[in-house]
Amino acid sequence: MSTHNIHLQINDRPHDASVEGRLTLCDFLRGNAGYTGVHVGCEHGVCGACTVMVDGLAVRSCLMLAVQADGCSVTTVEGLSTGDGPLHPVQQTLREEHGLQCGFCTPGVCMTLAALTQGEQKPSSETLINAMSGHICRCTGYQGIRRAALRLAGEAVAPVEDHG
Amino acid sequence: MNKPEPLTDRYIGKRQSRSEDLRLLTGRGVYTDDVNPPGVLQVAFHRSPMARGRIRSIDTSAAQALPGVFAVLVAKDLERYQPNMLSFFLAPPVVPVPLLAVDRVCYVGDPVAMVIAQDRYIAEDASGLIVVEYDEEDPVVTLDDARSGVLVHPDTESNVAAATGADELDPDLEEMLASAPHLEVIEMKHQRISQSPMEPRGVVAAPQGSGEMTVYLSCQGPQLAARWFSQAFDLPQTTFRVISKDVGGSFGLKGQPWREETAVVAAALILGRPLKWIEDRLENLTSANQAREQDMKLRVGFDLEGNLIASHADYGINNGAYPHGADSNIAVMMFLWAAHKLPAFNFSAKGWFSNTVGLGAYRGPWALESLAREVLLDRAARKLKIDPIELRRKTLVTKADQPTMTPMGLALEDISPAECLEELLKKVDVAAFRAEQAEARKQGRYLGLGFATYIEPTAGTAGVIVLISESCHIRIEPTGKVSAIVSTHSQGHGTQTTMAQVVAERLGVPFEDITVYEDDSSRGGYGSGAYGSRQAVAGGGACIRAADLMADKIRAIAAHVFNAKAEDVFIRGGTVHIMGAKQQTCSLRDIADVAYAEPERLPEGMEAGLETQYRYCPPPLTLTSAAHACIVEVDVDTGFVKILRWVSSEDVGNMINPAVVEGQVAGGLAQAIGQVLFEEVSFDARGNPTAVTYKDYMLPTIFDVPVFEYLHGASAPSQTVGGFRGVGEGGCIVGPPTLVNAIADALAPFGELKLEFPLTPPRLLELIEGRPIAQKNIPAPKAEPATAPDPVPAAINLPSPSSPQANITSPAAPSVDGLWSFVLSTPMGPQAFTGKLAVDGSVVSGTFYTKGEEASFTGSISGNHLQWDLKVTKPMSLTLKYDVQLEGNQLVGKVRMGVFGTAKLVGERA
Structure with missing residues (x-):
């Protein structure tokens, strides 16, 4: 089995490793680098749970090999906010809108929303909801995820009525 | 002195942000695959590629020789630790369930060997090097196959895994149905569903020495799982500790450990090393127990005003080869008419073995009752030209009708589906919708409005030792x-x-x-x-x-x-x-x-x-009620369904956290939408699964699920401490009929829907275009019951309950006096007890002994036919009606158990 030396940035810290050519990026990030916030849901690119940012773009880490990330800058959900600081705006909005239940799909949802809202980007709600169609959530029926996406696009979201 | 401050801080009823979210949003949760004890080895299973066959030989030598492989185990290597594979109710299985296939394979994905290696990549490489020779056999795949085919398990009498209700038709009930002014009959087929938690199953078994086995498990409760392992393995020197921090969904799948998790624990006991198995999605969609594959024929007699007269249900559910518990799903029958004014009801329900992966639980396992009933009520309303809401107002048990009893003897005190419906109608303007619908139809657009009501048993404890x-x-x-x-x-x-x-x-x-x-x-x-x-x-x-x-x-x-x-x-x-x-x-x-x-x-x-x-200990049952409405548009060119609005009106009692309650309702409704429109675990004729990725097994996305509206105006506190009601499963129960009724309403101008699920665009186009498009599993069309009343066979072979069948009875009946060992096949699994019987003339008396308690009774004997009633107080007050026949050296018959249906009884001389 071929092995390759790779050097990359993970969550702004340098990481060197020797990896087999066939090792997927998600398995590398979880098993070798210890970023277990990367969740493996389907391993065939449909569910979106394993989404990370590679050089600023949202990428399904089950469809990319670790060796392909050589020289790249990778951000996982652990890199969005430190353990002891405030949440990233995407995380904070999802929390306020009850956008998660079991939390397994959540890191991928966070990374796609973070990638599309970073810097000076002002995505429309349509852009964000279209992007959310690439994430499967089995728990929430997407109610809070949709509200979070609308809010991140700058739209006013009416609070859920109590006892309608 | 100032006025005393309020005595508590208010948190119950508040939309409190969740504590869990801080770790789950930041990637710092701990799921089973995130746990890595020192020296942990990885497991991959080698699985059967065919649905049914005999194993001729297994050659693991090449796999063993692969560098990085620690061990390759087959069934005989695990023999020391074959556990008793208990059901969730801790009842023993009705057929032996091996951890790894012993001499035959029973479904595609049946685990045959396990490879233990330093990483999963090597374990899978080695699994690919295992050579198994099989003699392939023709499989039993569908419910119809199971009814007519060869035995799935050679040592059973039939493919019936479990049965409740009566095979023979009740003549009085049949007469009520036959003479009803309107008879409505539906036949439905519900597809098989994969629970599909986003985190598949997983286990890390870490022996700690000193007889402690620590098991990290993706499960529904570590306490029950630890009890299950302990009782299943029954090892006096070993204690099981289960740790389960974060779990990525379950929906019934992980209610109990099953073959793979248990095989990993057994292997860890044998090897003394920590072992990890994490199910991948291919395994999850093919080898994790599945749910819902059912069919039902439901007959209901109405008078011309829409009042219910009588009903009969004939129900089957595919149990696969190794169900989590052999099941005829008695809860379907318990709740089919539980909230309705129905004078007479009877049923037959059977679970069937097949060469498919076993039956497991899925959110609202009995949900077919609501789907069948609500769809049938709407259909009858169209035929009788009664507004479907008026029909429900006539048939539903209201608050004013309570306390009362259901047709199966369940006490009702505080259900409110009728009141939830009235609340719902305050928000859903039916008249305005009908005007909009009429206008839209002129433009060739087909809108539909569907309603459904239901009650949901929550926190049930009656008779279930694990739930008290x-x-x-x-x-x-x-x-x-x-x-x-x-x-x-x-x-x-x-x-x-x-x-x-x-x-x-x-x-x-x-x-x-x-x-x-x-x-x-x-x-x-x-x-x-x-x-x-x-x-x-x-x-x-x-x-x-x-x-x-x-x-x-x-x-x-x-x-x-x-x-x-x-x-x-x-x-x-x-x-x-x-x-x-x-x-x-x-x-x-x-x-x-x-x-x-x-x-x-x-x-x-x-x-x-x-x-x-x-x-x-909560009361035996706490009932939650709801009424839902949804509005759809069906595109008659493509057959696509768009959900435009969905309103729920629920009586959930006091809420602890409304956001969590709504989250449960919404999640269940999304799964309901998946069931009605998209999801299907399908097999080809050889039993090969044909939906093995999320490209084929289609889960709803954000585009498929609308914004839900919630009403809680009809909520009233329950009788429990806290006044709460359960809400976990309801969306998945009331959701399907709500959506199906909306689609049926939209397409009513084209005729009635064929009730085969999911309602894919080809199936809807079949109705819209009036010609068959879908190729498989479409039976020949049946005559409309309204024009041709349901064919009750002219001569039903009705055995007379009082006269024993002559061909089994010998002229000089042997005595039943003496000691007997009985096995009663209850919905909670087989229950064994002993009894003593004595006959004096036409009187039979006896005593039953079970778990240190005894109960006595007297009854009658006529020839070889014995009948007696036995009153019990556990799990609840019930009168058990025994009706048995002496057949040679066996007492064979049935026991009517009130709300629990009818169970088979077999007695042998002790």
Whole structure:
């Protein structure tokens, strides 16, 4: 089995490793680098749970090999906010809108929303909801995820009525 | 003095942000695959590529020789630890369930060998090097195959895994149906569903030495799982501790460990090494137990005003090869007409073995009752030209009708589906919709409005030993912080938050000061965790009682220390206030200092420390009610369904956290939408699964699920401590009929829907275009029952219950006197007991002995036919009606068990 030396940035810290050519990026990030916030849901690119940012773009880490990330800058959900600081705006909005239940799909949802809202980007709600169609959530029926996406696009979201 | 402040901080009923979210949003949750004990090895299973066959040989030599492989195990290597594969109810299986296939394989994906290697990549490489020779056999795949085909398990009498109800038709009921002014009949086929939690199953089995086996498990409750392993393996020298911190969804799948998880534990016992198996999605979609594959024929007689006269249901469910528990799904029959005024009902229900992966639970396992009933009611309403809402107003049990009993003997005291429906109609303007619908049809657009009502059994305990109680143990730590160890468990339910809300409010401490632990079977006490929509009701009740005990203890200590009366002490915001001439306060830590370190300052005789515990037994059943409405548009060119609006009106009792309640409803509804429109575990004729990725097994996306509206105007507190009602499964029960009725309403101009699910665009186009498009599983069209009444066979072969069948009876009947060993096949699994019978003339008397208790009875004997009634008080007050026949050396017959249906009884001479 071929092995390759790779050097990359993970969550702004340098990481060197020797990896087999066939090792997927998600398995590398979880098993070798210890970023277990990367969740493996389907391993065939449909569910979106394993989404990370590679050089600023949202990428399904089950469809990319670790060796392909050589020289790249990778951000996982652990890199969005430190353990002891405030949440990233995407995380904070999802929390306020009850956008998660079991939390397994959540890191991928966070990374796609973070990638599309970073810097000076002002995505429309349509852009964000279209992007959310690439994430499967089995728990929430997407109610809070949709509200979070609308809010991140700058739209006013009416609070859920109590006892309608 | 100022007016006393409110005595508690309000947390129950608040949209509290979840404590769990902080770790789950930041990638710091701990799921099973995130646990790596030192030296852990990885497991991959080698699985059967065929649905049915004999194993001729297994060659593992090439796999063993692969560098990095630690061991390759086959069935005989695990023989020392073959556990008794219990059901969720801890009943033994009706056929032996091997961990690995012994000499035959029974479904595609049946595990044949396990490879243990240093990493999963190598384990899978090695699995590919295992060579198994099979003699392939023709499989039994569908329900129809099971009814007519060869035996799935050679040592059984038939492919019936479980049965309740009566095979023979009841002549009185048949007469009521035959003479009803309107007979409505539906036949439906529900597809097989994969629960599809986003985190598949997984286990890490880590032997600790000293007989301790620590199992990290993706499960629905570590307490039940630990009990299951302990009782299944039955190893006196070994204790099982199960740890389950975060679980990525379950929906019924992970209610109990099954073959793979248990094989990993057995292998870890044998090898003495920590082992990990994480199911991949291919395995999850092919080898994890599945749910729902059912068919039903439902007949209902109506008068011309729409009142119900009688009903009969004939039901089948595919149990696969190794179900989690052989099941005929009695709950379908218990709840089919539970909320309706129906004078007469009877049924036959059977679970069938097949060469497919076994049956497991899925959110609302009995949900077909609501789908069948609500769809049938709408269909009858169209035929009788009665508004479907008026039909429900006539047939539903209202608050004014209660207390009453259901057709199967279930007591109703506080259900409110009719009241929920009226609440719903305040928000859904039916007249305006009908006008819009008529206008749209002129433009060739087909809108539909569907309604459904239901009641949901939640926190049920009756007769189920594993579900009787939940526990909460509260400690005020010496630091003044509060720990609550609760037997609830979250796979997304948010019980770390909701249970903390309950404790915070009842104790009077800030939410932030409370930590709820529910992840470790070695702490707290037994409870089933998440099962049957029970956690708010049962866990919430335990938390209330334990917190009240703690508040009492704190008040007693404070009163003693400050020389005040206990009733003048209250706790608010985590501070203890002592009312009186001079108001004083102290912190919980001050009280804890006394309780832990200065026992001499405690009231006489009080135990030191600040720990309380309460084990709450909720009532046998707490019922939740709801009515839902949805509006759809069906594109008649493409067959696509767009959901335009969905409104739910629920009676969920008191809510702990409305956001969590809505989350449960919404999640269930999304799964309902998946069931009706998209999801299907399909097989080809050879039993090969044909939906093995998420490209083929289609889950709903954000585009498929609308914004849900929630109404709680009809909510009333339940009879439980806390007044809560369960809400975990309801969306998945009431959702399907709501959506199907909307689609049926939209397409009514084209005729009636064929009730085969999912309702894919080709199936809808078949109705719209009036010609068959879908190729498979489409039976020939049946005559409309309204024009040709349901064909009740002219000559039904009705055995007379009072005359024994001559061909089995010998002229000189042997005596039944003496000792007998009986096995009763109940919905909770087979139950064995012994009994003594004695005959005196036409009177039979006897005594049954079970678990140290005995019960006596007298009855009648006529020839070889014996009948007696036995009154029991456990699990609830019931009269068991025995009707048995002496056949040679066996007593064979059935027992009518009221609400639990009819069970088969076999007795052998002891």
